[in-house]
Amino acid sequence: xxxxxxxxxxxxxxxxxxxxxxxxxxxxxxxxxxxxxxxxxxxxxxxxxxxxxxxxxxxxxxxxxxxxxxxxxxxxxxxxxxxxxxxxxxxxxxxxxxxxxxxxxxxxxxxxxxxxxxxxxxxxxxxxxxxxxxxxxxxxxxxxxxxxxxxxxxxxxxxxxxxxxxxxxxxxxxxxxxxxxxxxxxxxxxxxxxxxxxxxxxxxxxxxxxxxxxxxxxxxxxxxxxxxxxxxxxxxxxxxxxxxxxxxxxxxxxxxxxxxxxxxxxxxxxxxxxxxxxxxxxxxxxxxxxxxxxxxxxxxxxxxxxxxxxxxxxxxxxxxxxxxxxxxxxxxxxxxxxxxxxxxxxxxxxxxxxxxxxxxxxxxxxxxxxxxxxxxxxxxxxxxxxxxxxxxxxxxxxxxxxxxxxxxxxxxxxxxxxxxxxxxxxxxxxxxxxxxxxxxxxxxxx
RNA sequence: GUGAUUGUAGCUCAGCUGGUUAGAGCGCCGGAUUGUGGUUCCGGAGGUCGCGGGUUCGAACCCCGUCAUUCACCCCA
Numbered sequence: 001x002x003x004x005x006x007x008x009x010x011x012x013x014x015x016x017x018x019x020x021x022x023x024x025x026x027x028x029x030x031x032x033x034x035x036x037x038x039x040x041x042x043x044x045x046x047x048x049x050x051x052x053x054x055x056x057x058x059x060x061x062x063x064x065x066x067x068x069x070x071x072x073x074x075x076x077x078x079x080x081x082x083x084x085x086x087x088x089x090x091x092x093x094x095x096x097x098x099x100x101x102x103x104x105x106x107x108x109x110x111x112x113x114x115x116x117x118x119x120x121x122x123x124x125x126x127x128x129x130x131x132x133x134x135x136x137x138x139x140x141x142x143x144x145x146x147x148x149x150x151x152x153x154x155x156x157x158x159x160x161x162x163x164x165x166x167x168x169x170x171x172x173x174x175x176x177x178x179x180x181x182x183x184x185x186x187x188x189x190x191x192x193x194x195x196x197x198x199x200x201x202x203x204x205x206x207x208x209x210x211x212x213x214x215x216x217x218x219x220x221x222x223x224x225x226x227x228x229x230x231x232x233x234x235x236x237x238x239x240x241x242x243x244x245x246x247x248x249x250x251x252x253x254x255x256x257x258x259x260x261x262x263x264x265x266x267x268x269x270x271x272x273x274x275x276x277x278x279x280x281x282x283x284x285x286x287x288x289x290x291x292x293x294x295x296x297x298x299x300x301x302x303x304x305x306x307x308x309x310x311x312x313x314x315x316x317x318x319x320x321x322x323x324x325x326x327x328x329x330x331x332x333x334x335x336x337x338x339x340x341x342x343x344x345x346x347x348x349x350x351x352x353x354x355x356x357x358x359x360x361x362x363x364x365x366x367x368x369x370x371x372x373x374x375x376x377x378x379x380x381x382x383x384x385x386x387x388x389x390x391x392x393x394x395x396x397x398x399x400x401x402x403x404x405x406x407x408x409x410x411x412x413x414x415x416x417x418x419x420x421x422x423x424x425x426x427x428x429x430x431x432x433x434x435x436x437x438x439x440x441x442x443x444x445x446x
Numbered sequence: 447g448u449g450a451u452u453g454u455a456g457c458u459c460a461g462c463u464g465g466u467u468a469g470a471g472c473g474c475c476g477g478a479u480u481g482u483g484g485u486u487c488c489g490g491a492g493g494u495c496g497c498g499g500g501u502u503c504g505a506a507c508c509c510c511g512u513c514a515u516u517c518a519c520c521c522c523a
Contacts, residue, residue: 008514058521061447095523123523128447130517137523199521284522305523332523360481395483410481422482429482 009127009135017337019349021138024167024336025120028140031163032118035155037142040117042099044124048091054098054318056195056287062125064092064135092124096141097288097315097328104145104326105319113146113324120333132303132335141309143328145316150262153292153311154269156329160296160307161274163331168345170299171306172275176282177263177292178310180246183256184280187249188228193221198283201232205281209233232280239267239278246280259291266292275299288312294329301339307331354442355421356398357384358391360410371409371419371434378438382407399424405442 006012013021029039051063065088076082093099096119104111120140129135142159144152157173164171181201185194200215207215212233216226231249235242243264250256263278270276284293291311298306309329316324340346357372359365368384375382383401385394398406408420419437422429426445 005514056521062521125522127522128518128520129515130519133522139523308523330523335523358481390480391482392480393483397483399483406482408481412481420482424483427483 009129037116037118066090101315105316105321116144118142138333140331145326148325157270158273174279177259179255179259183250183253186253202283352402353381353383355405356403357407359385364410367414
């Protein structure tokens with residue numbers, strides 16, 4: 001086994017893979033831009049304090065920290081037990097939302113609000129890899145800040161629907177509202193245990209109702225509290241029914257009631273653009289969400305979510321700019337690619353050379369190169385064989401690099417200013433004059 | 447961080463209850479009258495059996511450790 005391999009959780013992308021990823025990115029970009037989002041790129045690493053504490057305790061653990069430069073150890077107070085901040089002061093970005101919030105806070109005075117940006121860049125997490133899960137992966141985010149209108153949510157869901165419809169992947173956009181969860185916690189008397197409640201509830205589809213109940217108990221909820229939460233486990237049926245149920249159950253809670261109203265309004269409009277589902281068990285880990293939350297699930301592929309997002313009312317507050325509400329969505333590029341491949345919905349765009357120009361002898365190479373230049377000028381992807389190897393070898397090479405045509409351009413062709421074009425698929429051969437290469441039908445016999 | 451799994455040629459793998467110079471297919475390189483490929487035939491190169499210890503007359507095989515892979519948990523895209 002070779003020791004030459006990429007680092008854990010990372011991968012190389014071959015030509016074919018790069019092209020497939022570009023295809024997906026292209027679809028997302030075009031959707032983002034049609035909805036008026038402008039691109040933004042931020043650095044791959046940020047100051048450590050910019051990232052720490054934004055993703056919860058678990059998230060902090062998964063941040064890739066970058067060792068300080070220089071002889072930093074000499075300033076460490078206790079070298080046997082250095083503090084993390086003494087060893088590292090920078091970290092690779094963990095997601096695109098926090099760097100975006102940092103950017104908005106920094107430029108709050110000059111950005112036209114509401115401000116819409118999209119961002120397609122890799123992020124890094126020091127997680128253990130598994131299926132569809134990497135330590136370096138791409139996120140494709142679209143966020144809008146500076147507007148509390150629910151129309152933003154409607155548009156973002158429409159973007160999900162449009163993008164996945166274009167890609168040909170069947171998905172459902174699951175919707176929930178942090179206020180709904182907060183309302184449940186309130187009426188069940190959970191106090192500040194909202195996170196414990198939601199993290200367990202989120203696993204309903206995985207571990208079942210009994211699994212959730214026992215996790216609640218493990219997390220220290222009383223039997224009375226568990227009993228009070230019971231309606232959260234049984235909420236099902238139509239979206240409208242569920243909303244009605246929830247409205248009654250949470251009528252004593254102000255946040256709960258408001259959340260139900262918002263969901264009712266959103267669901268009516270978001271349901272027009274595609275498949276959506278109300279899922280009161282949807283929690284999502286990132287604890288900066290405050291309003292509607294989304295998660296996109298491929299319906300025909302066993303895969304974690306292929307996208308997620310939600311509203312966060314005060315993300316820039318921690319960077320000193322309070323009162324800016326934002327809402328955003330994220331597409332998981334790597335997982336989308338995996339899903340499309342599994343569903344055979346991935347096109348295979350051509351990129352390799354179309355023509356290989358054979359080199360017969362060193363004396364004839366100048367003419368071969370002139371022909372190659374003509375071909376390239378005509379927009380044909382062309383490779384000239386670099387040495388006068390055996391013809392069989394040159395043909396083999398043409399086959400292997402996927403070229404459909406071999407161009408034979410030696411002394412006899414030069415005498416007539418022509419080139420022989422042989423189709424490797426059909427075996428047909430055409431004698432074409434150099435001046436007519438631009439009109440040649442390269443796709444014949446493909 | 448936890449649990450399990452796997453690690454033999456470039457790739458996919460075989461290798462019996464431990465027993466000589468560790469095999470196959472594919473791939474790679476070369477050749478079969480050197481301006482026309484794919485098929486076929488012939489020949490060739492290529493392995494510290496992940497690494498380090500231990501048991502044994504003898505270890506790819508058994509034991510311990512370690513590293514790496516994959517899958518799952520936690521968490522998440």
